[in-house]
Amino acid sequence: MTDRITVLGATGSIGRSTADVLSQHRDRFRVSALVAGQDAAGLARMARELGAEYAALADRSRHAELRAELSGSGIACGAGPSAVHEACSRDADLVVAAISGTAGLVPTRDALKPGRRVALANKESLVSAGQAFMAEAKRQGVPILAMDSEHNALTQALAAGCIEDVETLILTASGGPFRTWSSDRMAGATPAHTAKHPTYSMGAKINVDSASLMNKGLELIEAHHLFGVGPDRLGVVVHPQSIIHGLVQWRDGGVTAGMAVPDMRIPIAHCLGVERRLTIEVPRLDLAAIGSFTFEAPDEERFPCLRLAREALAAGGAMPAVLNGANEIAVQAFLDGRIGFLDIPAVVEETCRRRSGQGAAAPATIEEALALDGEARALAAELLQRREPSQLKIAAGASRSGERRPPRRV
Numbered sequence: 001m002t003d004r005i006t007v008l009g010a011t012g013s014i015g016r017s018t019a020d021v022l023s024q025h026r027d028r029f030r031v032s033a034l035v036a037g038q039d040a041a042g043l044a045r046m047a048r049e050l051g052a053e054y055a056a057l058a059d060r061s062r063h064a065e066l067r068a069e070l071s072g073s074g075i076a077c078g079a080g081p082s083a084v085h086e087a088c089s090r091d092a093d094l095v096v097a098a099i100s101g102t103a104g105l106v107p108t109r110d111a112l113k114p115g116r117r118v119a120l121a122n123k124e125s126l127v128s129a130g131q132a133f134m135a136e137a138k139r140q141g142v143p144i145l146a147m148d149s150e151h152n153a154l155t156q157a158l159a160a161g162c163i164e165d166v167e168t169l170i171l172t173a174s175g176g177p178f179r180t181w182s183s184d185r186m187a188g189a190t191p192a193h194t195a196k197h198p199t200y201s202m203g204a205k206i207n208v209d210s211a212s213l214m215n216k217g218l219e220l221i222e223a224h225h226l227f228g229v230g231p232d233r234l235g236v237v238v239h240p241q242s243i244i245h246g247l248v249q250w251r252d253g254g255v256t257a258g259m260a261v262p263d264m265r266i267p268i269a270h271c272l273g274v275e276r277r278l279t280i281e282v283p284r285l286d287l288a289a290i291g292s293f294t295f296e297a298p299d300e301e302r303f304p305c306l307r308l309a310r311e312a313l314a315a316g317g318a319m320p321a322v323l324n325g326a327n328e329i330a331v332q333a334f335l336d337g338r339i340g341f342l343d344i345p346a347v348v349e350e351t352c353r354r355r356s357g358q359g360a361a362a363p364a365t366i367e368e369a370l371a372l373d374g375e376a377r378a379l380a381a382e383l384l385q386r387r388e389p390s391q392l393k394i395a396a397g398a399s400r401s402g403e404r405r406p407p408r409r410v
């Protein structure tokens, strides 16, 4: 059996890990299409290596460069939104959705076609448009496979029982590079500091989200939509070794854990293998070498982004999309050196506060989600333009005292 695979976000961290797994099973997979944003050379190199049939860049202005890079290969290519749409529409059994941020919403929605599976890494599709996205997947009969390591671990652990018997789903967090930092120290953090993730090598945006724990908050919202579990039955625990990725607490007190070494190729292989596991070359778990596992409750005082995400999930309606849009603007401003690390939660909180009075139902379509996202971005950008982030009320609890306050359990 040969499966035809399309990878959206092929040149990114998840895309490259997917390419590694595909290249270990060339007899099993054929690459239908690869999509990236701007990196013509990286996309062309991967397309040649994997023998892809089609390569598309979102950035129309790079078309000539991509064509030149692929010349003589026989690989068809295009650039711009119609080329990305063409890539999403081509025949495929499985689409890996790994574009970063809300830029992934439309291509991931376009990938929902009968007769295929979608392996979802782009959590923003569920955070901004969870109801619309899951409803469309159901309408098209497309199974959504969780590629995020925590949700993939939960999928595997949930196979031990029925979803009705779940008391709590617990996501683990490594705690990120600032787990032991005081708020004072975090106030001076730079993008380079966020890139030093203790266990994963990832893209720039998710690095910042992991450092602020917004990533874990986005994952709570993702889990809510993927597994249909209410906010009161979702928890987070910090586990710095990142070996346990997700835990299912059953109603009889039993707990099933999903474990693996922290290597994204493992959940990727699980999604690609579907019915039968793939043999892949990754480090094996050596429990004796690790010695011990440790756990701690997340500290929402030092990491207010996690609290903001939980509040957005509890509020529902438009708030998760607003949170996500504001966060993308704030993270980009931090990466550009325009604001400090602790200004990220301040911008997100103030945007959510200003938008919350207006109410709004959860977006019923991707277009509605994008409209809300645009509104939140404009509001956050306006706050940034005032260029007085320190005058934004720094998110409550983001203590600058430098003292570590007692952590709260989520």
Ligand SMILES: NC(=O)c1ccc[n+]([C@@H]2O[C@H](COP(=O)([O-])OP(=O)(O)OC[C@H]3O[C@@H](n4cnc5c(N)ncnc54)[C@H](OP(=O)(O)O)[C@@H]3O)[C@@H](O)[C@H]2O)c1
Binding pocket: 008, 009, 010, 011, 012, 013, 014, 015, 035, 036, 037, 038, 039, 040, 057, 058, 098, 099, 100, 101, 103, 104, 121, 122, 123, 124, 147, 148, 149, 200, 201, 202, 203, 204, 205, 206, 264
């Ligand atoms: N990295 C991880 O370990 C990890 C784990 C779980 C979930 N995720 C999720 O997976 C997604 C990707 O993360 P990542 O770390 O792989 O990000 P990344 O390294 O930044 O890669 C992003 C990919 O998206 C492409 N892209 C950006 N804008 C695009 C656009 N407008 N149209 C088409 N393609 C576009 C990029 O292309 P260019 O290279 O050309 O810019 C690149 O291929 C995110 O949603 C993240 O939250 C990541």
